[in-house]
Amino acid sequence: MSLLVVGLSHRTAPVSVLERAALPEGARPKLLQDAVATEPATEAAVLATCNRIELYADVDKFHAGVAELSTLLAQHSSAGLDELTPHLYVHYEDRAVHHLLSVACGLDSMVVGEGQILGQIKDALALGQEQHTAGRMINDLFQQALRVGKRAHSETGIDRAGQSLVTFGLSQLAPATGPLAGRSALVVGAGSMSSLAATTLARAGVRELAIANRTVERAQRLAAALAEQNPGLTARALTIADVPDAVSRADLVVSCTGSTGLVLTADDLAAAVERRTGDGPLAVLDLAMPRDVDAAAHRIEGLHFADIESLAAASADAPMAADVDQVRAIVSEEVAAFGAAQRAARITPTVVALRAMAADVVAGELSRLDGRLPDLDDKQRAEITQTVRRVVDKLLHAPTVRVKQLAGEPGGAGYADALRELFDLDPQAVAAVSRADTRPPTRVAQNRIEAGHE
Template identity: 75%
Template sequence: MSLLVVGLSHRSAPVSVLERAALTAQAQAGLLTEALTAEPAAEAAVLATCNRIELYTDVDKFHAGVAEMSTLLALHCGVGLDELTPYLYVHYEDRAVHHLFSVACGLDSMVVGEGQILGQIKDALARSQELHTAGRLLNDLFQQALRVGKRAHHETGIDRAGQSLVTFGLEQLAGDVSVADWAKGKCALVIGAGSMSSLAAATLARAGVSEIVVANRTPERAHRLVEILTEPGGPGVLAHTVPIAEAADELAKADVVVSCTGATGLVLTGREIADAVAGRNGHLDLLDLAMPRDIDAAVHRLDGARLVDIESLAAASADAPMAADVERVRAIVTGEVDAFGAAQRAAHITPTVVALRTMAADLVNSEITRLRGRLPGLDDKERAEITQTVRRVVDKLLHAPTVRVKQLASEPGGAGYADALRTLFDLDPQTVAAVSRADASSTDDPNRGRS
């Protein structure tokens, strides 16, 4: 089996296509389930964020896998395959590992180095574990990706190479002044109460806004966010909630709007914003972090309003500082990809080695049983000594070749050593497969690897 990635992102597709292809939680679950029923795939995981949709699978046939997974991706995205295909990219084996590790480090993000992708990768792994679509390969891959991403952020200054989308978006609105100078004393409307909206609200509170209004479809989450913003020892901002249906009514008194919801349609229309800015002094600043977009893109052409959205963030971040820190992260990724490949190749031969040692142990037991029949006069001490001697001889004979074959198998091109070992010792393929299944079952625990 081999790792395959089929996906699209801000690097391969325009925002309009990404918006239409956005996967709901239900669609993700359906995609994972159907990917496993497809003949080429044995494991599946979906990484879906505001600017990427990627399907990771373990397949036994490359071309059939690409065709089947592309078809399923298009089906669940609701975009025709012919229309989606020009924007799809495919990564296979080591290139697929390199891609995910780069994503985890923030190298493939619109804002280089943003750390929120680590939480999204963790969520993707948790989802596939809960649905039992991740086996040994994808569990190992995603857990290692999380470790690589954390290592990159810990060992380099990649965080400084590109801020989070929230910070970067607010900096775009602030322009030539600091976010604190721009935000001081303003009234902010935050639409949504998820991780991105909550981060935006907290950032605005720390920056010195005087009031925050939170609008969310689930009132309980909105109230919880307000409690966090106004708790003792916090930034001391005034905050309250309104029903999301009244969000447009709050535009008239808002100075800045941040929106990031899971809505499939517009939350704020161009007409609503045009009405809000009519006759006001100064601009209404809007930050749309949702995919698909929450705020009508027509606002870009509206006098009196200034909109920063995912598409404009992508353009603005093209010249963000990278250089030395990015190169250091790339070196980390390259080394980690090599290490992951070596570990996977070594693990591939382990069932064969276990099967060989099991066969040897069975042979020893059989011969000792035969010896007991031929030499009934041996006492227990003598039989135990003979048994121990035979086992030591067999262990010593097998030790060097099994250790060496594991070393060779971990090197590039070493996959054939397992086949050679099975052929040389005439190992039963079903026995090897049984060892593999028993070992793989240990990865089925949905809590495995969570931290």
């Protein structure tokens, strides 16, 4: 089996395509189940953010895997396969590992070095575990990505280059908003990105903060928490229906919902600008994918507007920190380590099966010895048993340790084949050890095992 990722991001697709390819949160479990139901894949995880959609899978056939994953991404989005295909990228084996580790470190983010992606990778792994589509490969890979991302942030200055998308978006609107202290803000949505926006605004010293959400109880909890943490802040919860009126009372609006339709139309915003009584222009930041705010907002006089598309253009001109090269070196080092660990792990069942066979041989010979020398006392029998086992262990120690080391090198899989051939190991015995891994297989892998296909 080999790791494959098929996806698209702000680097390969325009926002109009990303919008159509965006996966509603409720669609992700079905996508995972459909992925592992295909013949090439036994494990799967989906990483979906405001500027990327990626499907990871452990597959046994490259071309079939690419075709199946590409088709699934199209089936679960509003974009057709013909529309998606020109913008899809494919990474396989070590390149797929390199890609995810780079993503985890923020190297592939719209804002280089941003740390929010780690939370999104963690959520992707949790969903795969919840849906039982994350087996040994996906678990190992995503756990490694989280560790490497944290290492990059702790060992380098990548944080100096990286901001959250929220912070970057607010910085783009700063010439219009000026200092946020004492201003009035509206946040639409109460998910992770909206919560980050609300927290950022509260820390920046906004005087009034309204939070609107379809589930008003969630907005109420967030507003209450922020008011408690930030004395002097007036925070309140609104329904989505309240949003058009609330816009006219705000100096800044940040929107990031999971809606598949517009939350604010150009007419809503034009009317809000006319009704405004505050000083200065109205600023609107749309971080949703697909977009919450009509793109025609760019043309409304008295309104300053930024969205994913304009942020992508601005980030392309942002200078990259010198620490990026150091992070790239970390990624390369960790990719090599991950590959070596995976190759070494593949030989472990063969080594275990060899030792089990040796133990069976020892047990059989000791049993025959008992029949030939029935007068041995317990002390003599124990001494002989210990001696025979020690001899076998010493004979096997060097070759099994060395074969694990060699297996970690590129092309090391051949050493497992050599062991099985030289010692005439039963393939079923090796497979049984593989199935006895401490982590349970995914549901589809378990079904295939029970059906006799593995």
